[in-house]
Amino acid sequence: MKSGSTLEKVLASGNPAVTAELGPPMSADPHEVVKKAQQLKGFCDAANITDCQTAVVRISSIAAAAIAFQQGLEPVMQMTCRDRNRIAMQADLLGAAALGLKNCLCLAGDHQKFSAAGRLKGHPGAKNVYDVDTCQLVGILKKMRDESKQDGGDPIEVAPKFFIGASWTPMADPIDFRPINLMKKVNAGADFIQTQGIYDMEGLRAHMAKIRNMGLHEKTAILAGIIVPKSAMMLKYMDSSVAGVSVPKALIDRMNKAKEAAGDDKKKAKELQEQEGIKITIELIHQALETPGVKGVHIQAIEWESAIEGIVKAAGLYPRPQV
Amino acid sequence: MIVGSQKPIEEIWNMVKDFKKVLVFGCNTCVAICHAGGEKEAETIAALIRMKASQEGKQMTVNHLGVMRHCEPEYFEPVIDEVKKYDLVLSTACGVGVNFLSDRTGTVPVYPGINTSFYGAVEAPGVFKELCAGCGDCIVHMTGGICPVARCAKTLMNGPCGGTNKGKCEISKDVDCAWYLIVERMTKLGTLDKLSAIIPPRNWSTARDGGPRRISMEHIREFEEKEAAKTETAGGKR
Numbered sequence: 001m002k003s004g005s006t007l008e009k010v011l012a013s014g015n016p017a018v019t020a021e022l023g024p025p026m027s028a029d030p031h032e033v034v035k036k037a038q039q040l041k042g043f044c045d046a047a048n049i050t051d052c053q054t055a056v057v058r059i060s061s062i063a064a065a066a067i068a069f070q071q072g073l074e075p076v077m078q079m080t081c082r083d084r085n086r087i088a089m090q091a092d093l094l095g096a097a098a099l100g101l102k103n104c105l106c107l108a109g110d111h112q113k114f115s116a117a118g119r120l121k122g123h124p125g126a127k128n129v130y131d132v133d134t135c136q137l138v139g140i141l142k143k144m145r146d147e148s149k150q151d152g153g154d155p156i157e158v159a160p161k162f163f164i165g166a167s168w169t170p171m172a173d174p175i176d177f178r179p180i181n182l183m184k185k186v187n188a189g190a191d192f193i194q195t196q197g198i199y200d201m202e203g204l205r206a207h208m209a210k211i212r213n214m215g216l217h218e219k220t221a222i223l224a225g226i227i228v229p230k231s232a233m234m235l236k237y238m239d240s241s242v243a244g245v246s247v248p249k250a251l252i253d254r255m256n257k258a259k260e261a262a263g264d265d266k267k268k269a270k271e272l273q274e275q276e277g278i279k280i281t282i283e284l285i286h287q288a289l290e291t292p293g294v295k296g297v298h299i300q301a302i303e304w305e306s307a308i309e310g311i312v313k314a315a316g317l318y319p320r321p322q323v
Numbered sequence: 324m325i326v327g328s329q330k331p332i333e334e335i336w337n338m339v340k341d342f343k344k345v346l347v348f349g350c351n352t353c354v355a356i357c358h359a360g361g362e363k364e365a366e367t368i369a370a371l372i373r374m375k376a377s378q379e380g381k382q383m384t385v386n387h388l389g390v391m392r393h394c395e396p397e398y399f400e401p402v403i404d405e406v407k408k409y410d411l412v413l414s415t416a417c418g419v420g421v422n423f424l425s426d427r428t429g430t431v432p433v434y435p436g437i438n439t440s441f442y443g444a445v446e447a448p449g450v451f452k453e454l455c456a457g458c459g460d461c462i463v464h465m466t467g468g469i470c471p472v473a474r475c476a477k478t479l480m481n482g483p484c485g486g487t488n489k490g491k492c493e494i495s496k497d498v499d500c501a502w503y504l505i506v507e508r509m510t511k512l513g514t515l516d517k518l519s520a521i522i523p524p525r526n527w528s529t530a531r532d533g534g535p536r537r538i539s540m541e542h543i544r545e546f547e548e549k550e551a552a553k554t555e556t557a558g559g560k561r
């Protein structure tokens with residue numbers, strides 16, 4: 001075992017892994033994290049704790065991960081390259097390991113201009129760090145863990161033992177380069193990969209065939225990203241505006257139908273769309289897990305953590321293996 | 324070249340309004356090409372300040388002047404005594420020129436008349452584009468001649484992020500994704516396989532991060548000193 005994390009053990013056991021996502025609040029109140037951790041606990045093997053995602057200040061990933069961990073939920077701390085140089089990164093990694101955290105997902109991070117797609121003020125005038133990129137950060141974690149060395153070469157007495165993750169957007173431009181992108185992260189030391197949210201399962205199958213030809217599915221555990229759709233509007237937005245995401249028309253039509261079935265009743269329209277969204281999610285989970293080379297799913301119910309229990313149960317992925 | 328753009332006249336006015344004798348001092352190389360701070364622009368700015376002054380009822384003398392370069396003493400030295408007669412020099416050279424001149428004008432302050440933006444090129448008439456960040460350790464032979472330091476919004480060294488959308492960067496649909504261009508270019512050059520190698524963390528000490536930089540070319544200094552000594556001896560013989 002590289003880290004001894006639950007996620008690592010579940011993957012080693014050959015069971016499909018389930019990860020979820022927990023978004024920390026824009027406030028110093030720990031209760032929100034505690035509540036979400038309780039909602040997720042037992043229904044996933046580990047949950048990503050986002051790191052100021054969409055470039056908006058929230059409780060830091062490490063602090064929220066430590067709170068979740070106290071609640072009995074295994075966290076995947078996230079670390080973006082946007083906000084820290086290699087000194088701060090390694091200091092945080094040592095600290096996170098000292099707190100008992102065992103999984104770390106390395107990300108480039110949304111650019112500081114993003115500010116929740118303009119919905120919040122954010123900090124578009126912040127300096128961006130990008131001292132190292134994702135591939136390089138993965139390499140730093142690996143060097144710390146396997147060689148007990150800091151990136152600069154100084155020795156580490158007690159090495160931080162992380163199960164190292166990275167993200168992958170299989171269907172973004174330049175599409176022919178994406179398998180090489182994955183290969184570089186894997187060669188750098190990524191033990192697991194969570195993909196960008198996928199609705200186009202045919203696309204995923206085609207891309208996984210390339211990945212299998214390269215043998216990458218055996219060197220890393222690929223978890224397919226599933227973003228739980230809440231409404232027809234959300235699916236349309238994801239299709240038109242989110243890089244690397246395309247949503248088949250049939251899915252948008254299904255959500256539209258659910259919406260129209262409620263007539264003018266807005267509350268009912270919301271309910272029906274959410275129900276349909278959960279149905280779609282379960283189908284996507286099954287299709288993803290049937291794809292050769294996929295070792296698990298990363299289910300993101302954004303600001304809707306309470307939906308995970310029902311989804312995981314209905315998908316037949318409950319109870320989670322005891323490892 | 325160094326690319327800059329004019330400061331809003333309101334900002335300039337707030338800088339200069341309490342001075343009696345102002346020289347707007349243009350630089351006729353880079354910043355003239357980008358229509359920001361050449362002698363012609365200095366003349367226009369001087370006229371605008373005079374207009375403002377008369378509107379606000381302020382007694383001010385505002386003149387303009389231009390030299391070929393503010394970043395080499397031989398160009399501005401012939402006029403430096405003239406420059407020093409003013410209360411304020413508003414330099415429309417790039418930041419380099421402003422700094423360099425500041426060290427050489429005695430008690431006369433030098434203020435910036437433009438915003439210095441980047442190292443770039445003329446993409447089309449009137450369009451200037453950032454292409455290099457002066458990182459001090461050029462690696463574009465590994466990236467198809469396209470710079471990921473200056474042109475990728477995240478300075479990524481090992482390939483695109485997940486934000487590339489239809490060839491554009493996630494920060495704006497008006498900004499090309501550098502990595503899209505790199506992959507396209509290297510595909511065309513038949514060198515895409517080069518990108519499979521991982522570029523390790525960079526040593527940024529060659530960039531601004533290492534502190535202010537200075538390059539001293541000893542052989543040139545020695546040569547210049549010898550030449551100066553020769554002229555002196557020659558003069559002595561005469």
Ligand code: SF4
Binds near residue numbers: 455457460462463
């Ligand atoms: S790698 Fe450095 S020196 Fe080369 S173009 Fe980019 S910023 Fe300039």
Ligand code: SF4
Binds near residue numbers: 476482483494501
């Ligand atoms: S979209 Fe392209 S240019 Fe923009 S940050 Fe990502 S890789 Fe860099």
